[in-house]
Amino acid sequence: xxxAGSAIGLGNFLRFPVQAGQNGGGAFMIPYFISIILLGIPLxxxxxxxxRFGGGFGHGTxxxxxxxxxxxxxxxKYFGVIGIFGPLVIFIYYTYIESWTLAYAFFxxxxxxxxxxxxxxxxxxxxxxxGLEKNQFxxxxxxxxxxxxxxxxxxxxxxxxxxxxxxxxxxxxxxxVLFIFGVILAIRVLTLGAxxxxxxxxxxxxxxxxxxxxxxxxxxxxxxxxAAAGQVLFTLSVGIGVILTYASYLKKTDDIVLSGLTAAxxxxxxxxxxxxxxxxxxxFAFFGPVDITNIAKSGxxxxxxxxxxxxxxxxxxxxxxxxxxxxxxFLAGITSSISLxxxxxxxxxxxxxxxxxxxxxxxxxASFILxxxxxxxxxxxxxxxxxxxxxxxxxxxxxAVEVILFGWIFGMEKAWEEIHHGADMKLPRVYKFIMKYIxxxxxxxxxxxxxxxxxxxxxxxxxxxxxxxxxxxxxRLMLLGIFFTLAVLVKIAWQKRKTKxxx
Amino acid sequence: xxxSGWLFLITSWGIIITLAxxxxxxxLSKK
Numbered sequence: 001x002x003x004a005g006s007a008i009g010l011g012n013f014l015r016f017p018v019q020a021g022q023n024g025g026g027a028f029m030i031p032y033f034i035s036i037i038l039l040g041i042p043l044x045x046x047x048x049x050x051x052r053f054g055g056g057f058g059h060g061t062x063x064x065x066x067x068x069x070x071x072x073x074x075x076x077k078y079f080g081v082i083g084i085f086g087p088l089v090i091f092i093y094y095t096y097i098e099s100w101t102l103a104y105a106f107f108x109x110x111x112x113x114x115x116x117x118x119x120x121x122x123x124x125x126x127x128x129x130x131g132l133e134k135n136q137f138x139x140x141x142x143x144x145x146x147x148x149x150x151x152x153x154x155x156x157x158x159x160x161x162x163x164x165x166x167x168x169x170x171x172x173x174x175x176x177v178l179f180i181f182g183v184i185l186a187i188r189v190l191t192l193g194a195x196x197x198x199x200x201x202x203x204x205x206x207x208x209x210x211x212x213x214x215x216x217x218x219x220x221x222x223x224x225x226x227a228a229a230g231q232v233l234f235t236l237s238v239g240i241g242v243i244l245t246y247a248s249y250l251k252k253t254d255d256i257v258l259s260g261l262t263a264a265x266x267x268x269x270x271x272x273x274x275x276x277x278x279x280x281x282x283x284f285a286f287f288g289p290v291d292i293t294n295i296a297k298s299g300x301x302x303x304x305x306x307x308x309x310x311x312x313x314x315x316x317x318x319x320x321x322x323x324x325x326x327x328x329x330f331l332a333g334i335t336s337s338i339s340l341x342x343x344x345x346x347x348x349x350x351x352x353x354x355x356x357x358x359x360x361x362x363x364x365x366a367s368f369i370l371x372x373x374x375x376x377x378x379x380x381x382x383x384x385x386x387x388x389x390x391x392x393x394x395x396x397x398x399x400a401v402e403v404i405l406f407g408w409i410f411g412m413e414k415a416w417e418e419i420h421h422g423a424d425m426k427l428p429r430v431y432k433f434i435m436k437y438i439x440x441x442x443x444x445x446x447x448x449x450x451x452x453x454x455x456x457x458x459x460x461x462x463x464x465x466x467x468x469x470x471x472x473x474x475x476r477l478m479l480l481g482i483f484f485t486l487a488v489l490v491k492i493a494w495q496k497r498k499t500k501x502x503x
Numbered sequence: 504x505x506x507s508g509w510l511f512l513i514t515s516w517g518i519i520i521t522l523a524x525x526x527x528x529x530x531l532s533k534k
Contacts, residue, residue, distance in 0.1 A: 026508070033515065209504030212512040255533070262526035269523045273516055424529070 002163060002339065003237070003246050003259070005171035007267035008178065009336030010097060011235040013329055014304045016271050017279035019231045021296025021303060025210040025280070027218030031228035035442075036236075036268070039229055042431060042439045043238040043399055044264050046406045048256040049419045051247025060248035060346040062241050062398075063490045069410045076405070077494065081486045082398040083241025084343045089390025089479065090240070091340040091367055093374040093383045097301075098333035099151035101326045103129065103143060104305060108322035112137075113309045119295070122306045132379045141375070148375060151334075152368060158338045159345060160360045163249060167338050174331040175266075181328040182274035188321055189282045195314065199288065207284030210292070211276055222449045229446050230392055235271055236264060237339070239399030245342045257423040270332075278325075283307050286314065304329065341367070351493035370482070373475060380471035381464060388458065389479055396450070400443040407436040 020028045054065025062083025066076045107113055116122050128138035158166040194203035218224045233239045250256065283292045283303060295302050312322035341363060348359035373382050406415050416432055456462075461469055504512075 029511070029515075205504050208512065209508045213505050213508035214511050258526060258529055258533075261522065262530055265519060265523040265526050268519045272519055 001171045001175065002167050003243055003263040004266040005167070005175055005335030005339065007235065007237045007263055007336075008175065008270045008332055009235075009237075010094070010101075010329060010333050011231070011336075012267065012271040012275045013182075013278065013332055014301070015234060016231060016275045017283075017303055018296050019227050020211055020276070020280060021283075021292055023224045023227050024215060024218065024293070026213040027215040027221070027224055028228055029212065030214055030216065030219060031225045032231065035225075035229045035232040036264075038434060038438050039399075039442050040232040040236045040238060041261070041264055042435045043233070043403065044236055044243070044260040045257065045419055045427070045431075046402055046415075046435065046439075047238055047243035048247045048250075048260045049415065050402065050406060050410075051244035052250045052252070052254070052256060053418055054244065055248030055250060056252065058350065060245045060350050061343050062244055063347070063493075064350065065244055065248070066401075066405060067494075069405055077490055078487055079401050081483060081490055082394050082401070083244060084347050084486055085479075085483050086390050086394035086398055087240050087242055087340040087343050088367065088370075088482065089386055089394070091337060092370045092390070093386045094333070094337050094340060095152055095155060095367075096148055096371060096374050096383070098330060098337055099144070099148040100129070100301075100305065101329035101333055102151055103147040104309070105323050105326035105330060106147070108309070108312070108319050108326060111319055113322075114313060114319065116309070116313070119306060119310065122310055123302065126301070126305050130378055131376075145375065148371070152371070155334065155337050155341070156360065156364045158334070159341045159363070160357070162356060163246070163342070167342075170338070171335050174335050178328055178331040178335075179270070179274070181324050181331070182270065182278070185321065185325055185328065186274055186277040188315070189278050192282065192285055192315070195285050202285050202288050204281045204285050206289075207281030208277075210284050210289055211280050222453065226446060226449055226453070229442070230395070233395045233399060234391060236267055237336070239395035239397075239402070240340070241343045241398060242339045245346045246339070248346075251422075253422040255423045255425075256421075257419060257425045257427060261425075279303050279308060282311050286311050347489075351489075352496075370478070373471075373478065377471050377475075380468040382471055382475050385472050385475045386479075389476075393450075396443060396446050400440065400447060403435070403440045403443060407440065412436045 020032075050065055050069060051060075054060065054068055057064065057068045059065050059068060062080030063077040064080070066080040070076045104113075113122065113125055116125055124133070124135050125137045127133045128135040129144055131138075131141035131144060134140070158170055160166065161169075190204055192204050194200050196202060237243060247256065250259075280292070283295065287295065287307065295307055308325055309322055312318040312325065315321065344367075345356070345359045345363050348354055348362060349356060354362075374386060412432060412435070415435070416427075420426065461472055464472055
């Protein structure tokens, strides 16, 4: 339940429609499904397996787990640092975005955006709220900061309560509620018909067609493959390091084949069935096929925070449905953000033998400070930068390290046996081949394609305003600082362990 | 939505729903 909660997040309801919108709808879905079969599901099983394997040695995070998988290599534990660094970086900006959903749920109830007409004015409201401009809606960031504080405190409190005492309990309540909200919203959207009688083609069925009519020409486009594979990693929470931590608490007799498949299918139900039935068809019916792509390309949050409130404004009981939409996002967000904190907290507990209370206090204080640039320098592109390194690059890199370690160093025969410990189901043998050859090749292809298409412009900050460059540079230094600190902590932990063994 | 769109949607949704229901029933039967 905790892993399903971790996987079901803002990625399902916000990121997925944006990625589909930016990549031509039907053109996106074929690479997306192929990526799930060849990348997402194998990685899910790999992470569950190595997480449980590491847990048997008393390690709940990647440095210790990797070390036990390749004991002869002194450096592999430092690759494991990515599995703590990545989720920590995502947590820094994710919590802030999550707080917007809580704020907008409040605005829906108080009808703050009820009088706003038109895309541009709604964008102004969002920008005013985020502190990007002063306007008639907001003169400062007070609201944004208060909602951030509430969200941050709720997150810290749940993390403090632990996996079984806090996270599992929250997921048991939040996930069914989230599904009920999702089904209500999907039914509302799917029964909208053609809202504008003058444009009968702008209807819900054509909106679904825009997403589901297959477009095979996209198979030749590397950019669409990159977007689809990135979305699959993000949505299933694989390549982050969170599943390793959760799986480390499992017993050898637990069925990880079933657990991995259950988490993946639950996530896909939320994404493909609910996620695709809300934003895309609604935006198509109200704004048409051209604008839907333009809106998706105009900003990552515009479909969720601009288009959806405008749509709810036009339907009866709009305030209620608007509140439901943003509460759904908040519940999806919180079940994920609490999981993102787990690797860092578990690392402190496992490797430094400190109590959960102390570990959560250290994590809370550090992450609170690290969140501040995301809040105050949003306009300078800081969140995009954090999302690129934490939520995109690290995912692919970490997944590549894991899969090579699993299939080639740990050994496929041993790995295959390890997966099936306690499992009722037997995996199709073809997955042995996929895990050993296809998944690593797929990840290497993504890394090479990324390097070829985007690495140079990103690394040299091409396309970034001159005035924003110092902020981006500052964030990169901060990220380097975090990574270096974590690597030093790993070194200290291993030195302490060595001294202990000697004495 | 054209015929292949319907086919694509029904197949994908069918597989996902079947898999989710099967997995949850197995998980619940194990408890």
